[in-house]
Amino acid sequence: VPYTESHKARTHARIVESASRAFREHGVDGVCIADLMRAANLTHGGFYAHFRSKTALVAEAASRGMQESRRAFLASAEEANPKAPLREIIRRYVSRQHRDDAATGCAMPALVGEIARESDDVRHAFTAGVEDIVGGLAAYTPGETTEERRDAALVLAAGMVGAVALARAVDDPELSDRILLATRRYFTAAMAETE
């Protein structure tokens, strides 16, 4: 058995990781396999030793991207501000930094549009990620019952995703900033004020 087992696994993970970032930044159709492999310091021919197809990589990258997103916006916000975690989440998510850095930002606003047209595997991975993130948000959103908190988390997720996506699409910087500011203020007041 040449090479240690972990060697291949590490290369595999490296490809998934950089692909996940590339997809968020340029879209799934915006990066070719040669680009993806180059980003992992490999040549394109080796791709199929690791993945059955580009689609298979997209599914893995979506899954991994959603996990990273949860960590980046939920766990780390909670650590930074344990007294008002939801306020911190909203502040970080609906921000200019997040708008301007799609590559390491949340996978939801970056990929929503394309996901709807991707394969079942990809949509499934994305959906699991949404469930996961919404579940995480629901730990902080207001509401009497579990159901109410979950519904509030869905509304908040939709609002934040829409705001970041719109802010990125629009080419007028003032309008873009305003979308973020208005959304941040609104949800902070509506959902995070009593923390």
Add this chain to the structure above:
Amino acid sequence: VPYTESHKARTHARIVESASRAFREHGVDGVCIADLMRAANLTHGGFYAHFRSKTALVAEAASRGMQESRRAFLASAEEANPKAPLREIIRRYVSRQHRDDAATGCAMPALVGEIARESDDVRHAFTAGVEDIVGGLAAYTPGETTEERRDAALVLAAGMVGAVALARAVDDPELSDRILLATRRYFTAAMAETE
């Protein structure tokens, strides 16, 4: 001068119209010029008699799609229910019908993702459409000042766009319905209750 002037203009408009629908349904990269011309009962070679490039068509189609969107969701909702127009807009926009019919639905949730990576012309056309729709919404959203109403319109637009886009991306029908239901209820209560 063979053919009347209006003949070419009508063909041009026919292409833009069907292209606008096709882009919303399949995405800009999801339809080729042959498809677009076929949908207008033409062959692909004639395309360049009407447009400088595919991008030029995308810009026109985005512009037209946004105007149609405004009419479909603002003007027509106001006509149908002049006493509670905002409630009617939210009900129609954040609906399963809208989720399931991207082709004739609003261009914002259908195209946000791709627009961010399109040419300046396309982004500009899209941005003008967003301004226009937000301006229309702001006539109904609550607030003391013009600025407050506009901010509320931005939040509502982001929330509705995010909800429809997420509901389309997710492959679990229950989650998808729930995103719509929660968002519809929430914004109806928050913004349309006092109408």
Add this chain to the structure above:
DNA sequence: TGTACATCAGTGAACGCGCGTTCACTGATGTAC
């Protein structure tokens, strides 16, 4: 009014390019002796 003509919207074959995928290969590595 009828006919020859010029125009140009629309046709369809062809081109070139980029991309996903395949394949014969190579050379670094762990193992067996």
Add this chain to the structure above:
DNA sequence: TGTACATCAGTGAACGCGCGTTCACTGATGTAC
């Protein structure tokens, strides 16, 4: 311990296909006489 070997991660040329774009053409049309 040192060496021959088998493995297989990774290489890079090649293939085929779809797409945006070009181009020589055609035939329906309005106009001039």
